[in-house]
Amino acid sequence: MTPLVRNTTLMLSLALATAAGAAAQTPATPASTTTVSAAPTAVATAELVTKLGSCAECHEKETSTFLGSIHGMKGVACHDCHGGDPNEIVQEDSMSPSKGYVGRPGRADIPAFCAKCHADKKKMAPSGLPTNQYEQYRASFHGKKVLVEGDTTAAVCTDCHGTHDVLSSKDPRARTHRANVPATCDRCHGDDLKMNVYAIPTDQHKKWKTSFHGKAVTEKKDLTAAVCIDCHGKHDIANPEDPHSRVHHANVVKTCSRCHADEALMERHNLSARAPADYLEGVHGIALFKKGNTAAPVCVTCHGSHGALPPGVKNVAMVCGRCHTRSEEFYNRSMHRTVKGFRGCIECHGNHRIAQPGSTLFVSSCIRCHPDGSPANQAGKEIRESFDKASENLDLAARELEAARGYGFALTKLEEALKEGNQAKIEVVPALHTLDKREAEHFRTKSQETLERVRHGVQEIIFRVRLRSVSLGVVLLAFLGAILLFRLRLERLERSE
Numbered sequence: 002m003t004p005l006v007r008n009t010t011l012m013l014s015l016a017l018a019t020a021a022g023a024a025a026q027t028p029a030t031p032a033s034t035t036t037v038s039a040a041p042t043a044v045a046t047a048e049l050v051t052k053l054g055s056c057a058e059c060h061e062k063e064t065s066t067f068l069g070s071i072h073g074m075k076g077v078a079c080h081d082c083h084g085g086d087p088n089e090i091v092q093e094d095s096m097s098p099s100k101g102y103v104g105r106p107g108r109a110d111i112p113a114f115c116a117k118c119h120a121d122k123k124k125m126a127p128s129g130l131p132t133n134q135y136e137q138y139r140a141s142f143h144g145k146k147v148l149v150e151g152d153t154t155a156a157v158c159t160d161c162h163g164t165h166d167v168l169s170s171k172d173p174r175a176r177t178h179r180a181n182v183p184a185t186c187d188r189c190h191g192d193d194l195k196m197n198v199y200a201i202p203t204d205q206h207k208k209w210k211t212s213f214h215g216k217a218v219t220e221k222k223d224l225t226a227a228v229c230i231d232c233h234g235k236h237d238i239a240n241p242e243d244p245h246s247r248v249h250h251a252n253v254v255k256t257c258s259r260c261h262a263d264e265a266l267m268e269r270h271n272l273s274a275r276a277p278a279d280y281l282e283g284v285h286g287i288a289l290f291k292k293g294n295t296a297a298p299v300c301v302t303c304h305g306s307h308g309a310l311p312p313g314v315k316n317v318a319m320v321c322g323r324c325h326t327r328s329e330e331f332y333n334r335s336m337h338r339t340v341k342g343f344r345g346c347i348e349c350h351g352n353h354r355i356a357q358p359g360s361t362l363f364v365s366s367c368i369r370c371h372p373d374g375s376p377a378n379q380a381g382k383e384i385r386e387s388f389d390k391a392s393e394n395l396d397l398a399a400r401e402l403e404a405a406r407g408y409g410f411a412l413t414k415l416e417e418a419l420k421e422g423n424q425a426k427i428e429v430v431p432a433l434h435t436l437d438k439r440e441a442e443h444f445r446t447k448s449q450e451t452l453e454r455v456r457h458g459v460q461e462i463i464f465r466v467r468l469r470s471v472s473l474g475v476v477l478l479a480f481l482g483a484i485l486l487f488r489l490r491l492e493r494l495e496r497s498e
């Protein structure tokens with residue numbers, strides 16, 4: 002039927018080129034472990050070339066690449082995408098708009114161009130592929146940039162998948178293969194010239210490579226660790242501030258949990274799968290998810306999103322201290338600061354399941370390292386005793402003040418004294434991190450003063466209340482006496498008249 006099948010030299014050269022074809026444009030670091038899916042045989046290639054018709058005849062370069070692509074291998078032809086007539090050998094006829102030729106799509110038209118098939122359930126049914134890429138892409142940050150704002154610097158389908166060299170992401174040569182994704186994103190996100198306009202950092206790939214995730218993927222060839230799309234998604238990538246984004250503050254825990262709560266996966270890496278659950282049960286998880294306190298840290302606040310944190314031995318105290326500045330300031334004055342191997346805050350508080358601290362922690366956290374009866378253990382107990390005594394004093398003062406309320410006297414001064422006492426408590430808690438007994442002892446003395454001031458004031462009030470009732474009685478008696486006298490007088494007067 003087509004006269005072009007005669008051209009056996011072309012077919013042969015194409016068949017030879019095919020094996021190398023798609024690889025020519027793939028990123029520099031192909032993963033070597035997996036075997037490549039069926040490369041077409043010479044016979045299959047011949048059939049394909051026949052199908053491509055005149056287009057292949059004139060477009061040898063595109064064709065040689067194309068034959069090795071998933072589209073080429075699955076029998077999609079040039080004219081399925083570009084239109085035109087592969088049976089016409091004259092360029093003007095073959096590439097005629099009257100034959101449906103649409104030519105080369107502009108960047109902004111590419112998503113719809115691919116969606117012609119990929120959003121069509123019927124066309125995609127035999128492959129079993131999902132058909133939601135276009136829909137998701139349109140709502141994504143990239144999609145909105147390109148389709149709504151007309152900013153074609155953002156990614157379109159071909160930037161991530163290629164054009165004539167599209168491969169299934171299972172193929173290790175594919176730009177979208179897990180091992181190659183970071184390089185694919187980096188072609189834009191690592192490009193200062195492209196990203197300058199947006200004033201966003203260009204170091205994600207560089208940092209990722211130094212992270213546990215990056216090292217696992219690049220050095221250990223362990224593809225189960227996180228690459229860009231695990232945290233950002235692929236077709237539905239959103240800006241981190243967007244509440245729908247997987248990396249939005251409120252969604253980070255869920256994003257990390259997909260792997261870090263996976264028992265089997267974590268066990269294979271000698272890691273605990275408890276991190277997310279522990280975090281949710283700790284003060285920070287409760288503060289964020291139960292109390293809506295968005296200042297509470299999530300996984301990436303402490304671990305970094307792309308970089309080489311996790312906080313190791315050296316910088317744990319620094320991570321917590323970023324927010325708990327006062328606790329850190331006083332911790333830095335404690336003897337533990339100079340103890341080798343002491344990992345800072347987490348030795349007493351833990352890292353993920355941080356409990357609401359209280360004075361009992363001066364016993365429960367110390368015993369792990371300082372046995373009962375040791376001087377250090379004793380020091381902890383003494384701090385706790387002083388602190389608890391002081392707290393009791395303040396509670397007592399508060400109760401006595403409360404009881405004095407019914408008398409109708411102004412309590413401003415006493416309320417102020419108690420407020421001062423409570424303020425001293427708020428201030429001393431971080432200071433206790435010095436583990437200097439004198440801090441707690443000083444606080445106890447102060448609370449004793451507060452209690453005495455309040456007590457004294459309340460007693461004064463009670464005295465005045467009594468005084469008042471006594472004087473009121475006297476006035477009343479005098480008044481009654483006056484009335485009595487008056488009546489007696491009146492009676493006497495009446496009688497004398």
Ligand code: HEC
Pocket residue numbers: 055056057058059060079080083084085086087089090091092095096104105
């Ligand atoms: C007789 C040779 C010939 C045939 C047959 C032919 N082309 Fe072309 N085509 C060309 C040449 C030459 C150019 C580049 C110059 C131009 O744009 O006119 C070109 C350009 C193109 C372009 C790029 C247009 C652009 O705007 O950059 C596309 C896409 C294309 N051809 C697709 C096809 C398809 C699909 C077929 C088969 C239906 C086909 N061609 C058949 C010779 C041919």
Ligand code: HEC
Pocket residue numbers: 053056057060063064067072077078079080081082083105106107108111114159164165
């Ligand atoms: C899956 C759809 C698809 C198929 C199939 C396809 N192309 Fe293309 N082609 C494109 C897209 C998209 C572009 C635009 C690329 C760009 O601008 O980045 C393009 C661009 C071109 C161009 C312009 C120059 C270039 O390389 O960018 C030519 C020529 C071309 N195609 C020819 C062909 C030929 C010949 C075939 C068959 C062997 C073919 N195409 C098969 C999607 C396809």
Ligand code: HEC
Pocket residue numbers: 071072075077081082111114115116117118119127128130158159162163164167168169170171
């Ligand atoms: C003419 C219809 C058609 C058009 C247009 C088209 N594709 Fe495809 N695409 C297919 C078919 C058919 C397959 C093979 C499905 C299968 O059987 O595995 C495929 C497979 C793919 C795959 C591999 C999926 C996988 O993991 O197996 C990707 C990726 C892909 N296409 C991307 C694109 C991109 C990007 C464009 C636009 C440049 C595009 N396609 C345009 C028909 C099309």
Ligand code: HEC
Pocket residue numbers: 142143146154155156157160161182185186187188189190199201229230233235238239240241
């Ligand atoms: C063709 C270039 C290109 C490619 C490839 C690309 N992006 Fe983008 N991306 C952009 C541009 C341009 C923006 C818009 C930046 C802006 O407006 O802040 C953007 C925005 C983003 C944003 C939102 C950033 C923000 O804070 O505004 C994320 C996240 C993102 N891309 C992730 C990715 C990931 C992950 C990949 C790879 C799977 C990828 N991108 C591939 C060009 C690209």
Ligand code: HEC
Pocket residue numbers: 112113115116119130131134135138143156157158159160161162170177178179182230235236
């Ligand atoms: C920012 C990069 C990026 C853009 C833009 C992009 N894709 Fe993808 N796409 C990927 C990655 C990465 C995968 C493979 C992910 C995986 O391994 O799960 C993928 C997978 C696919 C698949 C395989 C089936 C699936 O959904 O997993 C198809 C088909 C596909 N993309 C089509 C498209 C089409 C059509 C467009 C444009 C509307 C597009 N992609 C835009 C990165 C992108």
Ligand code: HEC
Pocket residue numbers: 183184186187190201202205206209214227228229230231232233241248253301306307
């Ligand atoms: C372990 C999860 C994770 C991985 C893997 C990851 N990211 Fe991110 N990414 C985040 C989080 C969380 C944020 C938002 C917080 C921030 O800005 O650090 C973010 C932010 C971004 C931003 C926006 C930066 C800004 O300041 O607006 C871009 C762009 C980005 N990532 C690209 C990438 C690229 C490219 C890769 C792969 C090389 C990648 N990310 C891998 C979690 C991840």
Ligand code: HEC
Pocket residue numbers: 213214217223225226227228231232253256257258259260261270272300301304306310311
């Ligand atoms: C796709 C799965 C996946 C996702 C999503 C993921 N991780 Fe990981 N992560 C891993 C694997 C696997 C390892 C082990 C790597 C190794 O062997 O070194 C790891 C290692 C780590 C480590 C190093 C642990 C250590 O001490 O060895 C930290 C910290 C970490 N991930 C934090 C995070 C955070 C925070 C997030 C979310 C923003 C996240 N991960 C998302 C799979 C994932």
Ligand code: HEC
Pocket residue numbers: 254257258261272273276277278280285298299300301302303304311312313314317320344347352353
């Ligand atoms: C308040 C800071 C903080 C938050 C929030 C946090 N981590 Fe950690 N995480 C740490 C510290 C500190 C360590 C190191 C402990 C050590 O050195 O032994 C650590 C260790 C780890 C480890 C490696 C050791 C282990 O326990 O298996 C993983 C994995 C990890 N975190 C994942 C996560 C994930 C996932 C989240 C979110 C659910 C998260 N972390 C939230 C501070 C934090």
Ligand code: HEC
Pocket residue numbers: 284285288294296297298302303317320321322323324325346347350351352355356357358
């Ligand atoms: C991003 C800031 C931030 C980081 C980093 C951080 N925290 Fe917090 N932390 C908070 C917030 C916010 C609260 C909630 C306070 C509340 O409930 O009102 C909190 C609560 C606490 C509490 C309970 C205090 C109380 O009085 O209720 C403790 C203890 C604590 N964090 C210890 C730590 C430790 C240990 C680390 C390091 C492993 C750490 N935090 C890292 C912000 C942070």
Ligand code: HEC
Pocket residue numbers: 318321322325328329330332337345346347348349350358359360361362363366388427430431433434
């Ligand atoms: C030696 C054990 C120990 C270490 C190390 C330690 N803490 Fe504490 N921390 C405590 C105890 C005990 C309390 C409870 C004090 C109380 O309520 O009486 C406490 C209380 C706190 C509170 C609650 C303070 C408040 O104002 O209510 C925060 C926040 C805190 N610690 C953060 C940190 C940070 C950050 C570090 C590291 C810089 C750290 N801690 C190191 C034992 C420790």
Ligand code: HEC
Pocket residue numbers: 336337340343348349362363364366367368369370371376377378380381382436
């Ligand atoms: C992770 C282990 C660890 C924890 C938990 C810990 N310490 Fe220590 N502490 C040490 C080490 C190690 C030293 C230095 C060696 C020594 O003197 O025992 C030290 C030294 C001290 C010292 C000075 C030396 C001494 O014996 O008088 C005091 C006081 C002290 N710790 C009090 C505490 C108190 C109070 C707590 C609980 C709030 C606590 N420590 C929790 C490990 C720990």
